Amino acid sequence: MLDLYHWEPNGASGRVLIALEEKGLAYSSCYVDVLAFEQYRPELLELSERGEVPLLVHDGAAYTEASYLCEFLDEAFPSRPLLPSDARGRWEVRVWQKAVDDGFAASVSELAWQAYGGARGVGALAPGALCAAVERIPVEEGRELWRAAAAGLGEEQLARARSRVQEAVKKIEAQLTSAQWLAGAAYSLADVAVFPYFKYLPELCPGLVSDAATPHAMSWMRAVAARPAVRSALARGRVVDPFTVAAPGPEQVRWG
Template sequence: MLDLYHHGSSVCAAKVRFALAEKQVQVDNAHYIDILKGEQFTEDYRKINPKAVVPSLVHDGLIINESTVICEYLDEVFPGPSLKPEGAYEKTLMRIWTKAVDEQLHPACGELTFVCCHRFIVQRLGKEKMQEFLSSTPDQSVTSKWKERKKQIVLMGFDAPGIEDTIRLYDGYLSKMEETLKNHTWLAGETFSLADIGLTPYVNRLDMLNMSGMWENGRLPHVADWFSRIKQRPDFKAAFLDWCPADLTEDLATFGVQTWPDVKRIIGMA
């Protein structure tokens, strides 16, 4: 029995959905956790994931958390196409990318997503519900300081200290991808792997925010080519777009357009 707890706009949940699809593994039960309404904070869900984040995978009663770990688990446990390169060095390159995602790019994505979109959604809850939402985040979540950082970004927006550094870090990873893809078809060599699965949600997040200008129009042509090939994979749409509710997809696009001038300015495009 395979149960997946996930959300439509969660980059980590999308990564796991992509890995499941590429491995051709079917989920028996998909439990939708609306993280923008605070459903991840319920007592029942926190028994599965104490950090109150998605995704979580339950396989025959075994709980597996952390999306990178879940993807590795899926590749090891289930048959189907391998998601790791054959060579030891290429496997190392793959893990360097997935490690970078966990340590730097994912926390940066949380900040970018909230400053560019989700703060507006949370503010729509009203003052009382917004404060309840912000106070419900556990002390140890996306990062050890995410509870206070999220509150800071929701209340201060682009005036939050360090937010410009975060956005430049994000843009810097696109540049690192560009340098790698000048010499290789995929991020860990010539084989599509967990490195590509791991980075896809973070590029797609920008795309859904209407911020593809960060790589289009000749700015980062190899990233543009890579993402075009990613989007042509048979399971991309189902893993990334179909699960995102229409109203949330619209919010990402609308608020992304609204905040794109600030992002352009920060990364030196304006």
């Protein structure tokens, strides 16, 4: 029995939804509107005291953190593997997952929040009402994350996010120039980790990611998006295009 609590199928929620669909596992999808702070409801805080989403419940136990959640799924349900069969390939997957967790995810999220978050994402709330709603969040880390996001990100922070994204895009394009997939010889959890952030970029950073600038990464992105499992995962949201909404988080690595 698998219950997945998730938001729109972008970012971390997208990673876990795609992994579940790729493995062909039956699960019940529980949509959590993180822009309405539903992750801080008492029944969810009982499962994760910090209100983390995505969150998977399997046999009564809760699992969080997309990288380890996806590896758990692959190890607990071995059919349709998403990790390479050789040790070198698995190391490559973990290096990509770490790059996502160490900065690519946070940087794309910051740029997306700046572009879409404040105005469109929580558009129903006036600035004053947003601040009041943030102060009602029952988790300290959650309040801090949202206070910073509601106040708006500074230019220095956005410039750092842009340069981190630029570095990551360079690596992705270089890898895909000589290989079809990010790690090993086949589609893997590395592709699953990068895609739900990369998919934002042609709209968000058109000067950086386009058919002209990054042709190999663009055709990789289209190949991933065309996979039946990915199409099913992307249909689990409520908005037409999940890559035009954003929520604050995760945190950037605090010391280089």
